[in-house]
Amino acid sequence: MIDSERHLQIGSLLFEGLDQIDLTGPFEVLSRIPNATYRIYAKDREPVRDVRGLRLSPDATLAEAPQLDLLHVPGGYGQEALMEDEAVLGWIRDQAAGALCVLSVCTGALVCGAAGLLAGRRATTHWSAHHLLPLFGATAVDARVVVDGPMVFAAGVTAGIDGALTAAAQLRGDEAAQVIQLYMEYAPEPPFDAGTPARAPEAVSARARAGAAEITARREATARRVGARLGVTPG
């Protein structure tokens, strides 16, 4: 927990083709952290489209960001291109070096990996990409939220809400996080028990895996290339 008098800078990275709830789930938490400035940063000020078409606008450019205390990196299909975008990776690397906390959501973990932040870390990501974490030198942990040093890793998509509440508690204490949780009425009751491949009916898992096969293959090829370049992929 950080001195409550210290004003915090909190920022989310926005990019074309992200999965919107990787950003908007944590937004609901991070934008309510007491005594903090929350902003959304992107390469330029143009609106972007999420993978299903939601238009989202940044507040400022990467270059305009101060040193952030909490950096939030979402995932989604568009993260694949980011894994070889040196301008974004360099910004993440520089910000992470001075941040109290880096919150990775879903396949945002692979972007963090491409920025060199995963080597030697325990981490998690979306179930479809979990096996790719070792390509960046990380140990893949089967958990919804994994905390390792300054890194908070949330698993896929909606896990970002759980990860953001965890990060909020780290910065401002449990009670502050609980007030936000209560405001959000976050006492989830999914109508089905189908949120992980192990728990979903087999036919559902098969359909979801088939739907993710192409992007997963592309992610793997890119992650292998980038991991080898970084020298973190185990031989």
Place this chain on the structure above:
Amino acid sequence: MIDSERHLQIGSLLFEGLDQIDLTGPFEVLSRIPNATYRIYAKDREPVRDVRGLRLSPDATLAEAPQLDLLHVPGGYGQEALMEDEAVLGWIRDQAAGALCVLSVCTGALVCGAAGLLAGRRATTHWSAHHLLPLFGATAVDARVVVDGPMVFAAGVTAGIDGALTAAAQLRGDEAAQVIQLYMEYAPEPPFDAGTPARAPEAVSARARAGAAEITARREATARRVGARLGVTPG
């Protein structure tokens, strides 16, 4: 469950000062319903700000909307003004008359109430506004999701995800909803048990109630005025 060959029109209402996750939580589900067109509708095409500043843009105006099969009405602070906005209320009323399903999230229920959709219904809404439902002739039910006829009511904020999965299953069957749930890795693990006033620590509930007092008082005054005009407020 509706004939899978029938193309569905699905739309969310966007307005200034909504709570963004009331829209973006269901977006994640609704935009993935098979054989459907999903769009966001607003009075005009200008971007709006959510209550915490997120800029969201509509896809089309209310006037451009076809008859929707599923109408989604989010809530948030900005819903208070909508309760007396006849242009929006008339649109909701007309759409609801032809829709298969109306998904109300959070205090979107009060907007539906002002449109006359709550009279005689069982309903739910955000915990801070639950006691206002009878002003629109509804029976307030203490549940996260309440289904009554074509209406699906989700409780506060994040309950919209549960409500949207329920609506998706109604339209396209359980398996289609489960595939979406698995994609979203929606197997929530909140780090605290603080998502309802009854479950949160007393100090947390007190702080959250105090924070909601002013908007709740304003909502009540407006709901009384509108309910009386509609003739649905019990004497």
